[in-house]
Amino acid sequence: MVLFGVAYTLYAAVAFAVTAHAHPSLPTKIIHEKRDVVHGQWNKVGRAAADTPITLRIGLKQRNLERAEEFMHAISNPRSETYGQHWTPEQVAAVFSPSNEAITETEQWLLSEGVAGDHILKTTGRNWIKVSTTVGKAESLLDTTYNVYENDGAKLVACESYSVPAAIQGHIDLVAPTIQFDEREAIVTTRGLKRRDEALAPKFKKLPHGRPQADSLKNCSEVTTPACLRAL
Numbered sequence: 001m002v003l004f005g006v007a008y009t010l011y012a013a014v015a016f017a018v019t020a021h022a023h024p025s026l027p028t029k030i031i032h033e034k035r036d037v038v039h040g041q042w043n044k045v046g047r048a049a050a051d052t053p054i055t056l057r058i059g060l061k062q063r064n065l066e067r068a069e070e071f072m073h074a075i076s077n078p079r080s081e082t083y084g085q086h087w088t089p090e091q092v093a094a095v096f097s098p099s100n101e102a103i104t105e106t107e108q109w110l111l112s113e114g115v116a117g118d119h120i121l122k123t124t125g126r127n128w129i130k131v132s133t134t135v136g137k138a139e140s141l142l143d144t145t146y147n148v149y150e151n152d153g154a155k156l157v158a159c160e161s162y163s164v165p166a167a168i169q170g171h172i173d174l175v176a177p178t179i180q181f182d183e184r185e186a187i188v189t190t191r192g193l194k195r196r197d198e199a200l201a202p203k204f205k206k207l208p209h210g211r212p213q214a215d216s217l218k219n220c221s222e223v224t225t226p227a228c229l230r231a232l
Contacts, residue, residue, distance in 0.1 A: 027109065027165035029143050032172065034161035039181040041151050048146040048157045050136030058106060058129040059173040060098035071095070089124070097126040102171035109165055113141055142175065149181065156185045 038044070074080045075087075087095075103122065106129055110120055119132040131138075135146045135157065142162035149158055162178045177185045 027112075027167060029163035030166045030169060031161050032164045032169060033174065033179050035179040038149065042149040042156075042158075042181050043151070044147050045150045045155075046148055048135045048148050050134060050139075052135040052146075052157065054133060054135050054138050054146075054157065054177070056131040056133060056138055056141070057176050058131065059175070060102050060106065060127050060129065060171055061173045062096045062098055062127050064095050068096075093125050098171065102168075103129070105168050106171055109168055110141070115141075142178065144178070151183075154183065156181070156183075 071087075074082045075085060077083055103126060107120055110129075110131060111117060115131060115133065115137070121130045121132075122128070123130065131141075133141075139145060139159075142159070142164065144159040144162040146157045146159050148155055157177060158181060159178050162175060164172050164175070176182070
């Protein structure tokens with residue numbers, strides 16, 4: 001009986017080791033944002049199809065935002081040594097962009113979840129990471145469920161909450177589209193749909209061509225206009 005017990009213990013230990021090696025532990029995820037109500041007149045019409053294309057935008061926390069007023073005062077104050085020395089876009093990015101650690105660790109998480117490297121793109125300001133993926137993959141990444149919501153013919157996908165790895169939560173400001181009901185993400189028409197199930201797999205509308213208008217709040221996550229800055 002003693003020998004049997006020892007043999008069984010060794011077998012169990014080996015089996016556990018093999019299983020642990022074959023299925024490495026996934027990062028612990030915690031809820032990052034959650035909503036309790038649906039905004040406006042949006043109505044849930046069904047579950048979003050898993051193969052629906054979606055572009056996730058991960059907003060990383062920027063550095064030195066608490067010093068923005070100080071920097072602006074130094075440039076605009078005639079008594080300042082740096083008066084009139086306006087910053088270049090590269091200088092702005094260098095001062096306010098997220099840390100290299102935040103960018104690298106967020107990208108490593110995406111790669112570890114099976115996102116292809118060529119589907120990950122950093123914006124010029126380095127404060128947004130874009131991920132070209134599908135609803136099904138996004139649900140896996142964020143431990144969530146996406147549904148389709150409709151409002152007067154417009155449709156968008158949204159979720160009630162989402163989670164991110166605890167180890168990098170401090171790097172992340174927000175992820176979109178998730179709990180937001182942003183009409184800029186809406187599908188503005190359902191005309192031409194042949195079957196009801198097509199309405200449950202909408203395509204995201206593309207950015208408009210041409211130069212953005214200075215007084216427009218559209219596409220603030222993609223481009224910066226005076227109106228976007230005033231809305232901050």
